[in-house]
Amino acid sequence: METPPEAVEMAVEPTGPPAPAPAPEIVRTSFVIPDLAAFANGLQSLSRPQRVKRLLFVADRSINVDQAKRAAELALFEATPGGDASSIRAAAQKVQDLGGNGDATQADAADTQSRDRLRKAEADLARARTARDKSATKTAYANVAACHVERGDLAPAVKAFSRARDHCQAGSSDQVEACVMVAVTAAAHGAWSNVASYCAKAEHALDAPGVARNNNTIHRRRLRTCKLASHLDGKRFAEAAREAVAVASGLVDEDDEKAPGFDFVPSQDIAAQAALLAVSSFDRAQLKSLCVDDAAYKTTLAQRGSVAAKDIVEVCYAGDYAKALAFIAALGDELALDPVLAPHASALKEKAVDRLIAQYCKPYKTVDLARMASAFSLEQTALEDRVARLVGSGQLGDLRVDLVDHALRSSTSSKRDAALRDVLERGNSYLSEVRGLLLRTSCVEHDLVARGRATGPAERGGLRGLDRWAGGAPLAAASRRARGGDARQRMMLDDYGEVDVAATTPRGFSDGIIAADDDDDDDDEVLRDAP
Numbered sequence: 001m002e003t004p005p006e007a008v009e010m011a012v013e014p015t016g017p018p019a020p021a022p023a024p025e026i027v028r029t030s031f032v033i034p035d036l037a038a039f040a041n042g043l044q045s046l047s048r049p050q051r052v053k054r055l056l057f058v059a060d061r062s063i064n065v066d067q068a069k070r071a072a073e074l075a076l077f078e079a080t081p082g083g084d085a086s087s088i089r090a091a092a093q094k095v096q097d098l099g100g101n102g103d104a105t106q107a108d109a110a111d112t113q114s115r116d117r118l119r120k121a122e123a124d125l126a127r128a129r130t131a132r133d134k135s136a137t138k139t140a141y142a143n144v145a146a147c148h149v150e151r152g153d154l155a156p157a158v159k160a161f162s163r164a165r166d167h168c169q170a171g172s173s174d175q176v177e178a179c180v181m182v183a184v185t186a187a188a189h190g191a192w193s194n195v196a197s198y199c200a201k202a203e204h205a206l207d208a209p210g211v212a213r214n215n216n217t218i219h220r221r222r223l224r225t226c227k228l229a230s231h232l233d234g235k236r237f238a239e240a241a242r243e244a245v246a247v248a249s250g251l252v253d254e255d256d257e258k259a260p261g262f263d264f265v266p267s268q269d270i271a272a273q274a275a276l277l278a279v280s281s282f283d284r285a286q287l288k289s290l291c292v293d294d295a296a297y298k299t300t301l302a303q304r305g306s307v308a309a310k311d312i313v314e315v316c317y318a319g320d321y322a323k324a325l326a327f328i329a330a331l332g333d334e335l336a337l338d339p340v341l342a343p344h345a346s347a348l349k350e351k352a353v354d355r356l357i358a359q360y361c362k363p364y365k366t367v368d369l370a371r372m373a374s375a376f377s378l379e380q381t382a383l384e385d386r387v388a389r390l391v392g393s394g395q396l397g398d399l400r401v402d403l404v405d406h407a408l409r410s411s412t413s414s415k416r417d418a419a420l421r422d423v424l425e426r427g428n429s430y431l432s433e434v435r436g437l438l439l440r441t442s443c444v445e446h447d448l449v450a451r452g453r454a455t456g457p458a459e460r461g462g463l464r465g466l467d468r469w470a471g472g473a474p475l476a477a478a479s480r481r482a483r484g485g486d487a488r489q490r491m492m493l494d495d496y497g498e499v500d501v502a503a504t505t506p507r508g509f510s511d512g513i514i515a516a517d518d519d520d521d522d523d524d525e526v527l528r529d530a531p
Contacts, residue, residue: 007476010440027346029065029336040074048082049152050188050262051075052091057339059094069098071325080106084116084152111151128328138167138174145181149262154189161185162198176205177261180219187226187264195230201224221247225265227341228273237348239278242290248274249296251304264338271305273341276331279316279324284359287317306334321356327353330483357387367399367408380406 032057033039043051055075062068076091085107095102096250125140145160156511165178179202186194202223206216224247229241248270265273278291292295301310312327332349335341343349360375373380386406390396399408443449 026060027336027342028061028063029333031330031333031337032062032064032067033058033337036067036070036074039268040078043266044330045263045266047149047188047262048078049084049087049149051262052079052082052084052087054339056091057342058092058337060343061337065098069095069100072098072102073100080110083110083117083147083150085111086152114147118144118151121147134167138164138178141167142178142181144183149185154185155191157222158182158185158191158194165198165201169203171208176202176216176219179205180222181261184222184224186263187229190233192230192233195226196402199227201229203459217250221250221267222261222263224250225263225270228262232340235344235347237277237344237351238281241274241281244270244274244277244288245294245297248300249294251300254404269338269340271301272309272331272362273336273338275301275309275312276328276335276341276345276348276352279312279328280348280355283355284317285529287313292317307332308334316352316356316359319359321360321375324356325353325376325378338427351463354386354390354395357390361396361399361408364408367407369406484500 040051040055043054043109046054052075055071055078059071059075062071062367072091072094076088076095079087079091082088087108088110089104091101092104092107117450121140121143125137125144128136128140141160141164145157145164148154148157148160161182165175165182166174168178179198183198183202186192186198202219206219211347224243226303228240228243231237231243251267251270274297278287282290301313308327308330312324312331315327328349332345335345338345357372357376360372369384370380373383376383384401384403384406387396388401391399391401391408396408398411400411401407402409
């Protein structure tokens with residue numbers, strides 16, 4: 001009799017909700033933003049809730065108390081005119097925690113006003129759908145999405161922007177703008193599958209003939225920043241580096257006119273992101289072609305980058321390793337205040353140092369670890385541990401650690417020596433084959449035929465004509481002639497000299513040379529009848 005499911009469920013003891021996952025450790029940094037007010041002004045291309053989150057992120061990660069307090073006050077100032085009550089309360093609470101005067105009394109009023117704007121936008125949408133006006137419906141969906149963004153509700157905002165895209169004319173600039181807004185909002189929400197899908201749709205629409213060229217540079221930059229964040233989420237750092245460098249190079253051609261919509265990554269963050277991603281993901285040749293020789297990229301770094309971001313690529317390419325490590329550390333501290341790159345800053349710094357070590361070791365077969373530690377301004381023990389890890393992962397090629405001499409040594413011979421050995425082996429094989437060919441030609445010239453010696457009926461296999469070779473007078477006569485030596489065989493050996501036994505035996509035959517003599521009729525008959 002089967003136990004009913006209800007009884008099974010009752011018999012299982014309730015285990016309670018699963019234990020929550022441990023919160024990620026917050027890495028705080030001592031980096032000080034030179035001008036916090038200018039920094040906040042550079043965030044105006046983001047949506048209001050994203051500006052508030054960015055300033056609160058700076059307040060949470062800053063070790064400098066004055067900077068953290070000022071960032072929290074700026075966040076509260078940004079959040080108050082908006083309609084996101086949760087942002088207002090969070091900013092006010094952060095100001096109070098840092099010893100300031102945070103007022104959250106306007107949160108309820110802001111929430112009420114934003115809710116009224118959303119109801120009005122939804123009513124306009126209902127009227128447009130009832131009238132079956134495609135253009136009005138598209139505009140109404142976009143207004144509803146903007147209201148959701150202002151309230152900080154990103155999931156319904158993504159859905160509304162996608163509905164607005166469905167009501168756009170195919171191949172129009174409105175369709176491109178709608179796809180870009182879906183991608184940007186989905187990136188802020190963390191819906192990376194939607195990011196990849198709508199980035200592809202927007203790029204396809206941008207490349208279609210007849211599309212208006214208005215704001216195309218800004219649209220492509222927004223798409224690239226969304227793809228950059230998507231690659232970082234999947235830890236595809238090389239692809240993210242290419243997108244970041246492309247965005248940095250394109251900022252030079254971008255005009256200052258304000259485009260509709262909002263960004264996911266402000267342009268002031270691109271220089272530092274591109275610099276760290278480039279030195280951690282590109283080899284020396286790629287650094288030269290994509291960064292050092294690119295005038296547009298260098299112009300962007302000169303205009304928007306910090307001191308470390310401006311010089312780190314040149315220093316890494318030139319091989320000034322001690323200065324490069326200092327710039328990498330400084331750039332990592334700066335990007336610890338960037339919510340897009342902060343979760344990966346530590347891993348990117350480690351990858352950049354590992355790449356520099358591989359670049360240092362590449363030209364050599366033997367590397368003195370003491371001199372290498374001096375070049376990198378690192379302790380030799382720490383360098384040996386790092387080098388041992390790189391050798392174990394195969395990032396240093398055929399180099400191996402010699403702990404006795406404290407050096408790295410190549411464990412295999414050079415490619416040139418291997419090529420020379422291969423040439424010698426092929427030459428010896430060729431000479432052996434030529435000797436065998438010459439001997440075979442000589443045998444044909446002197447009417448010599450080589451046959452395998454049959455030993456009995458069991459090994460004949462029942463083949464026709466071979467019974468005459470299974471012992472008897474013809475075989476005995478042929479064997480005697482072979483053992484006694486033939487004048488033509490001796491003449492052949494005199495002509496061509498002594499030949500190796502393996503080479504003198506033609507392929508397919510084991511032993512026994514039977515000579516066809518005109519004076520011996522039996523032997524001639526044997527040679528003619530043999531298969």
